[in-house]
């Protein structure tokens with residue numbers, strides 16, 4: 001049994017970890033932290049978890065208690081894992097960080113986008129970017145894993161087959177992405193109010209979003225050269241879901257793109273390439289650790305349109321984190337992650 005600690009148990013990704021791990025046959029959550037709710041029983045805060053975590057209550061983060069776990073998940077705002085990861089690794093505990101703290105390989109670039117100095121640059125060399133479809137072998141050996149962001153997961157999985165095969169003009173890629181409101185976290189903010197977000201939709205951070213350098217880093221690796229990427233996120237009136245519409249120009253029109261995508265993801269348990277002509281819906285992945293993809297080439301032109309959908313809280317965060325844990329501990333990668341999406 002893998003003994004699990006979670007730092008930041010009251011946010012959306014923290015409670016989603018609890019929901020997924022409640023069904024995991026080889027993992028037991030033994031510590032869950034919240035400074036503001038310390039002492040409260042988990043089931044008293046989240047009634048959906050009644051009967052699953054009897055006796056487990058939130059506690060203040062304490063390195064000694066967390067260091068007795070086999071693995072600690074950070075479901076916290078950026079900067080928190082910087083402060084605690086080093087001590088936990090020294091105690092022999094593995095770290096899976098859902099925040100952006102260890103996603104960018106360059107500490108200066110991280111500081112530029114996150115507006116504060118990087119708090120643990122000495123750990124960057126060993127941190128593994130936890131996208132299993134790319135880094136499965138490195139994840140097996142890792143002590144510290146950076147779980148990819150939600151937009152970066154949907155966008156990279158959609159572009160990867162084209163770039164790895166050298167089939168797209170890497171200098172002009174476009175990612176037009178929509179997110180549900182839970183992507184902004186559980187913290188109270190005017191921008192997340194029902195009356196601000198329902199029956200409306202808007203783009204934001206067009207000038208530059210902090211996921212841009214993360215996506216660019218992954219696509220550069222796939223293409224083997226610099227990429228030119230325009231990334232425009234949108235806030236949409238749904239709770240969960242990311243829908244990425246990706247555009248690229250193909251350099252060889254004769255290639256069967258459907259076959260290319262099917263081959264690339266043939267052995268991936270959590271990437272579903274849909275039949276030609278499909279239009280994946282975000283609700284088909286709601287609650288599921290799946291990225292569902294369709295590839296189109298409208299009017300047989302040279303522009304490829306890839307549609308890629310995930311649940312931001314599952315394949316875009318907590319599900320992907322559990323997938324990483326399974327790989328890290330030599331378990332079946334699918335354990336605890338067999339939920340289908342929810343229709344309607």
Ligand SMILES: NC(=O)C1=CN([C@@H]2O[C@H](COP(=O)(O)OP(=O)(O)OC[C@H]3O[C@@H](n4cnc5c(N)ncnc54)[C@H](OP(=O)(O)O)[C@@H]3O)[C@@H](O)[C@H]2O)C=CC1
Pocket residue numbers: 007008009010011012013014033034035036037061074075076077078080098099100148149150182183184185186187312313316317
């Ligand atoms: N929402 C999403 O779709 C996605 C989120 N992420 C990332 O996952 C992380 C968590 O996101 P989300 O669940 O939305 O976050 P929330 O902001 O909703 O929750 C944050 C949690 O962290 C705890 N926390 C805050 N500050 C500290 C601190 N200094 N020390 C210890 N614990 C702290 C809070 O509890 P308390 O203050 O009581 O201690 C709370 O439980 C973020 O980095 C986010 O960017 C990644 C992908 C998708």
Ligand SMILES: CC(=O)N[C@@H](CCC(=O)OP(=O)(O)O)C(=O)O
Pocket residue numbers: 098099100149150179180181182183184185211233235
């Ligand atoms: C809708 C919405 O606000 N989404 C968030 C991104 C999701 C997220 O939490 O990203 P990190 O894990 O990289 O912090 C945003 O645009 O800031």
